[in-house]
Amino acid sequence: MSQDDTQPPRRGRPPSKAARQKALMAAREILATQGFGRLSIEAVAARSGVGKPTIYRHWANAGELVMEALMSDLPGRAPASGGGLVEGLRGQLHLLVAAFATTRGRQVAMVLAASDPESEMTKAFRHRVILSSREHGRSLIEAAAQAGEIDRPQDIEIILDMIYAPLFYRLLVGHLPIGPDFAEGLAEHAGRLLGGNAAEGPRA
Amino acid sequence: MSQDDTQPPRRGRPPSKAARQKALMAAREILATQGFGRLSIEAVAARSGVGKPTIYRHWANAGELVMEALMSDLPGRAPASGGGLVEGLRGQLHLLVAAFATTRGRQVAMVLAASDPESEMTKAFRHRVILSSREHGRSLIEAAAQAGEIDRPQDIEIILDMIYAPLFYRLLVGHLPIGPDFAEGLAEHAGRLLGGNAAEGPRA
Amino acid sequence: MSQDDTQPPRRGRPPSKAARQKALMAAREILATQGFGRLSIEAVAARSGVGKPTIYRHWANAGELVMEALMSDLPGRAPASGGGLVEGLRGQLHLLVAAFATTRGRQVAMVLAASDPESEMTKAFRHRVILSSREHGRSLIEAAAQAGEIDRPQDIEIILDMIYAPLFYRLLVGHLPIGPDFAEGLAEHAGRLLGGNAAEGPRA
Amino acid sequence: MSQDDTQPPRRGRPPSKAARQKALMAAREILATQGFGRLSIEAVAARSGVGKPTIYRHWANAGELVMEALMSDLPGRAPASGGGLVEGLRGQLHLLVAAFATTRGRQVAMVLAASDPESEMTKAFRHRVILSSREHGRSLIEAAAQAGEIDRPQDIEIILDMIYAPLFYRLLVGHLPIGPDFAEGLAEHAGRLLGGNAAEGPRA
DNA sequence: CATTAATCGAGACGGTACGTCGGGTCTTTAC
DNA sequence: GTAAAGACCCGACGTACCGTCTCGATTAATG
Numbered sequence: 052m053s054q055d056d057t058q059p060p061r062r063g064r065p066p067s068k069a070a071r072q073k074a075l076m077a078a079r080e081i082l083a084t085q086g087f088g089r090l091s092i093e094a095v096a097a098r099s100g101v102g103k104p105t106i107y108r109h110w111a112n113a114g115e116l117v118m119e120a121l122m123s124d125l126p127g128r129a130p131a132s133g134g135g136l137v138e139g140l141r142g143q144l145h146l147l148v149a150a151f152a153t154t155r156g157r158q159v160a161m162v163l164a165a166s167d168p169e170s171e172m173t174k175a176f177r178h179r180v181i182l183s184s185r186e187h188g189r190s191l192i193e194a195a196a197q198a199g200e201i202d203r204p205q206d207i208e209i210i211l212d213m214i215y216a217p218l219f220y221r222l223l224v225g226h227l228p229i230g231p232d233f234a235e236g237l238a239e240h241a242g243r244l245l246g247g248n249a250a251e252g253p254r255a
Numbered sequence: 256m257s258q259d260d261t262q263p264p265r266r267g268r269p270p271s272k273a274a275r276q277k278a279l280m281a282a283r284e285i286l287a288t289q290g291f292g293r294l295s296i297e298a299v300a301a302r303s304g305v306g307k308p309t310i311y312r313h314w315a316n317a318g319e320l321v322m323e324a325l326m327s328d329l330p331g332r333a334p335a336s337g338g339g340l341v342e343g344l345r346g347q348l349h350l351l352v353a354a355f356a357t358t359r360g361r362q363v364a365m366v367l368a369a370s371d372p373e374s375e376m377t378k379a380f381r382h383r384v385i386l387s388s389r390e391h392g393r394s395l396i397e398a399a400a401q402a403g404e405i406d407r408p409q410d411i412e413i414i415l416d417m418i419y420a421p422l423f424y425r426l427l428v429g430h431l432p433i434g435p436d437f438a439e440g441l442a443e444h445a446g447r448l449l450g451g452n453a454a455e456g457p458r459a
Numbered sequence: 460m461s462q463d464d465t466q467p468p469r470r471g472r473p474p475s476k477a478a479r480q481k482a483l484m485a486a487r488e489i490l491a492t493q494g495f496g497r498l499s500i501e502a503v504a505a506r507s508g509v510g511k512p513t514i515y516r517h518w519a520n521a522g523e524l525v526m527e528a529l530m531s532d533l534p535g536r537a538p539a540s541g542g543g544l545v546e547g548l549r550g551q552l553h554l555l556v557a558a559f560a561t562t563r564g565r566q567v568a569m570v571l572a573a574s575d576p577e578s579e580m581t582k583a584f585r586h587r588v589i590l591s592s593r594e595h596g597r598s599l600i601e602a603a604a605q606a607g608e609i610d611r612p613q614d615i616e617i618i619l620d621m622i623y624a625p626l627f628y629r630l631l632v633g634h635l636p637i638g639p640d641f642a643e644g645l646a647e648h649a650g651r652l653l654g655g656n657a658a659e660g661p662r663a
Numbered sequence: 664m665s666q667d668d669t670q671p672p673r674r675g676r677p678p679s680k681a682a683r684q685k686a687l688m689a690a691r692e693i694l695a696t697q698g699f700g701r702l703s704i705e706a707v708a709a710r711s712g713v714g715k716p717t718i719y720r721h722w723a724n725a726g727e728l729v730m731e732a733l734m735s736d737l738p739g740r741a742p743a744s745g746g747g748l749v750e751g752l753r754g755q756l757h758l759l760v761a762a763f764a765t766t767r768g769r770q771v772a773m774v775l776a777a778s779d780p781e782s783e784m785t786k787a788f789r790h791r792v793i794l795s796s797r798e799h800g801r802s803l804i805e806a807a808a809q810a811g812e813i814d815r816p817q818d819i820e821i822i823l824d825m826i827y828a829p830l831f832y833r834l835l836v837g838h839l840p841i842g843p844d845f846a847e848g849l850a851e852h853a854g855r856l857l858g859g860n861a862a863e864g865p866r867a
Numbered sequence: 868c869a870t871t872a873a874t875c876g877a878g879a880c881g882g883t884a885c886g887t888c889g890g891g892t893c894t895t896t897a898c
Numbered sequence: 899g900t901a902a903a904g905a906c907c908c909g910a911c912g913t914a915c916c917g918t919c920t921c922g923a924t925t926a927a928t929g
Contacts, residue, residue: 064872064873064874064875064924064925064926064927065873065874065925065926066873066874066875067874067875067925070874070875070876091914091915092915092917093914093915093916094915096876096877100876101876102874102875102876102877102878103876103877103878103916103917103918104874104875104876104877104917104918104919105874105875105876107917107918108874112917113916157368157372160368160427161368161369163368163427163428164364164365164367164368164369164427165365165368165369168361168429177428177429177430181428182428182430185430206440206443206444208431209421209437209440209441209444210444212420212421212424212425212431213417213418213421213441213444214417215424216416216417216420216421216424216425217413217416217417217420219420219423219424219427219428220416220419220420220423220424221420223364223367223423223427224367224381224386224423225372225381226381226385226386226389227412227416233413236410236413237413237417239410240410240413240414240417240448243447243448244447244448266895266897266902266903266904267894267895267896267902267903267904267905268894268895268903268904268905268906269894269895269904269905270904270906271894271905271906274905274906274907295883295884295885296884296886297883297884297885298884300907304907305906305907306906306907306908306909307885307887307907307908308886308887308888308905308906308907308908309905309906311886311887312905312906316886478902499888499889499890500890500891501888501889501890502889508902509901509902510901510902510903510904511890511891511892511902511903511904512891512892512893512901512902512903513900513902515891515892516901520890520891521890565780568776568835569776569777571776571835571836572772572773572775572776572777572835573773573776573777576837585836585837585838589836590836590838593838614848614851614852616839617829617845617849617852618852620828620829620832620833620839621825621826621828621829621849621852623832624824624825624828624829624831624833625821625824625825625828627828627831627832627835627836628824628827628828628831628832629824629828631775631776631831631835632775632789632793632794632831633780633789634789634794634797635820635824641821644818644821645821645825647818648818648821648822648825648856651855651856652852652855652856674876674877674878674921674922674923675876675877675878675879675920675921675922676877676878676879676880676919676920676921677878677879677920677921678878678879678880679879679880679920682879682880682881703909703910703911704910704911704912705909705910705911708881712881713880713881714880714881714882714883715881715882715911715912715913716879716880716881716882716912716913716914717879717880717881719912719913720879720880868929869928869929870927870928870929871926871927871928871929872925872926872927872928873924873925873926873927874923874924874925874926875922875924875925876921876922876923876924877920877921877922877923878919878920878921879918879919879920879921880917880918880919880920881916881917881918881919882915882916882917882918883915883916884913884914884915884916885912885913885914885915886911886912886913887910887911887912888909888910888911889908889909889910889911890907890908890909890910891906891907892905892906892907892908893904893905893906893907894903894904894905894906895902895903895904895905896901896902896903897900897901897902897903898899898900898901
């Protein structure tokens with residue numbers, strides 16, 4: 052907001068970064084061992100040794116705390132595989148699948164479904180956790196179009212949804228497993244969707 | 256299921272269908288006016304006049320009650336449009352989008368995310384609400400293959416996910432609106448995915 | 460019961476005396492093993508195999524059932540000891556103390572305190588369980604007066620209370636044990652209260 | 664008990680005395696207007712505006728709350744009437760009778776009968792409400808013996824029971840009214856029991 | 868170095884809802 | 899036509915967390 056963020060050195064004890072970290076750590080542990088349903092502010096306070104009011108000073112409710120706890124260890128960008136478009140998508144989808152085909156995957160879906168969709172924290176969570184991969188896909192496609200590898204698609208939003216939605220769909224519905232084959236198939240069909248000449252099968 | 260469902264007339268007072276219906280009705284009203292977050296067994300009991308223990312006799316928890324309440328008024332099958340494969344998909348997707356592009360859509364996602372994925376009720380809910388449309392799509396595709404309209408696709412599971420996942424993805428993430436254009440685009444891309452000769456878009 | 464009970468042959472299933480007895484038996488068992496606090500109509504029904512509505516057909520509430528269950532095995536009249544007034548009282552008080560210095564004693568106090576004091580069953584219980592001994596005492600005193608052993612006391616009601624109240628007082632308050640010494644002391648003081656010439660100590 | 668009761672200043676928010684008082688006040692009101700049978704924690708919470716968990720933080724169950732509510736407004740010590748022993752007993756018994764010949768009297772009996780006899784609260788209640796008058800009587804008797812007014816009785820426990828039990832007996836059994844005549848008669852007979860020369864009745 | 872002020876932990880507060888127990892009534896089938 | 903079984907509505911139970919609010923204890927920057 053202000054261009055000069057050198058906050059006027061306020062008097063009194065500054066907020067403790069350690070408390071914040073302890074709460075996040077405890078939240079991650081509870082998520083890992085007991086699940087989202089068992090995570091309560093009370094439990095986080097008890098496990099972390101941080102007082103409840105301190106937790107409420109940092110997060111508005113349990114959902115926001117959980118979101119922040121889940122926003123670490125995200126699948127970093129795929130390492131810019133030199134290959135073509137499908138190659139790039141394949142790499143990213145493998146990373147994504149590996150990152151979400153765990154307990155955390157369902158937790159992400161749960162917290163997303165349970166949170167107030169208008170909250171700032173929820174928006175940030177959606178962008179960082181869900182949509183960032185979609186945006187990465189968009190840039191891969193646009194780069195391929197720029198390079199003449201494919202024609203620029205007209206309905207890119209729907210295509211992006213078709214590529215990235217199935218992962219969360221399987222996560223939520225659980226009708227089929229999520230594994231490397233799944234990422235492979237998605238990448239291949241994405242290629243077919245983006246350009247007929249993409250005659251590059253799943254690794255020959 | 257069994258051919259002889261004449262259950263042996265059990266002793267004692269039979270469960271009241273009226274109580275069951277009153278509870279479901281109250282649940283639907285609360286969902287419509289206050290949302291899933293405000294729906295509690297207590298509130299359903301108060302609004303319906305049905306006792307709490309009676310509600311617990313019928314459903315194990317609020318999630319199961321909500322699932323059953325949401326399982327009515329589903330988008331019936333598309334009316335067997337005489338046209339080709341894409342025409343059939345288009346009709347179904349329009350119905351689906353119309354059915355879920357409402358408050359109920361997000362509620363379905365929320366209750367699904369929040370429920371015990373192993374519960375029988377959750378499984379029934381997933382099949383009736385989420386997967387039934389997917390299965391309908393499968394039968395459309397297989398009929399088209401049978402008719403020689405398209406080649407039989409190899410990865411039909413992934414294709415089905417790509418067609419039906421985006422609706423729930425947008426529902427959950429909320430990054431883009433859900434409307435007729437969306438159904439249109441999905442049907443068109445589905446056609447492209449299923450057969451090269453699908454030059455039968457809505458645009459010329 | 461009687462050999463010539465030619466009841467007008469009423470239609471339908473006759474009321475089962477067995478059900479009544481089974482319920483009373485179950486109530487006694489629960490009183491003995493779990494106490495008055497754990498006795499509920501539900502528990503009696505479960506243990507006895509008698510239906511709840513049947514129990515309610517016989518007793519208005521748990522209190523009345525308990526009262527009837529406790530009204531058996533009461534201390535019979537003392538065997539008319541040939542001796543004087545104090546001798547008679549002593550015999551009766553020993554019987555009383557023996558009958559109430561058990562778990563049942565406290566239960567009698569509890570059910571009496573908890574019951575609706577206006578109910579017919581409560582009145583019957585009070586007369587049979589509490590006041591019958593007091594009335595026996597009255598007749599002993601009046602016989603002694605008749606025989607010239609003592610002067611007829613003026614405040615006989617208060618004297619009767621002073622003789623019979625302490626047992627229930629100790630039962631309720633529990634500040635001192637209830638045993639033979641207690642009966643002995645009561646009888647002796649009762650004699651002193653009733654006539655100065657009653658110079659007959661506790662068995663010389 | 665400990666001579667240094669400066670309790671170590673505990674951390675955290677201290678219990679609110681106001682909440683405690685509000686709950687006790689509501690309990691007294693319910694006792695007065697609806698009776699012990701209608702008193703539930705829920706009702707106390709609703710009437711007092713105090714939360715249910717707060718009530719449970721202060722008392723283990725309804726019985727203990729009621730006991731504490733009943734422990735106020737006790738019949739203070741009789742004002743040390745200058746007269747002799749019987750005069751002292753008479754004064755105290757009149758106060759006692761006046762204090763218990765009300766609805767509260769039966770409530771005291773009910774709560775005492777219904778409470779766990781081993782609970783600390785029950786013990787305190789018995790001592791403060793029931794036995795304190797008995798102890799006062801003991802000190803009156805011992806003072807009279809010290810002063811040579813009477814011989815020291817041997818069975819003082821039984822005598823004390825005979826003096827103080829009838830009040831609670833009538834309360835519990837309800838066979839006779841409790842009024843000034845009753846107190847009068849008790850005092851007179853107590854005098855007769857304690858010493859032959861107690862020719863100081865209220866009559867002549 | 869003492870003061871001061873904000874944050875910390877602890878924990879009680881008024882609440883809401885939970886899931887369960889038992890009360891007393893009513894309905895259905897069996898005897 | 900009564901008995902059993904058992905579901906009904908209802909009230910209350912005692913507990914878990916919620917999010918807020920005092921408290922005494924800590925801790926840094928200020929004076």
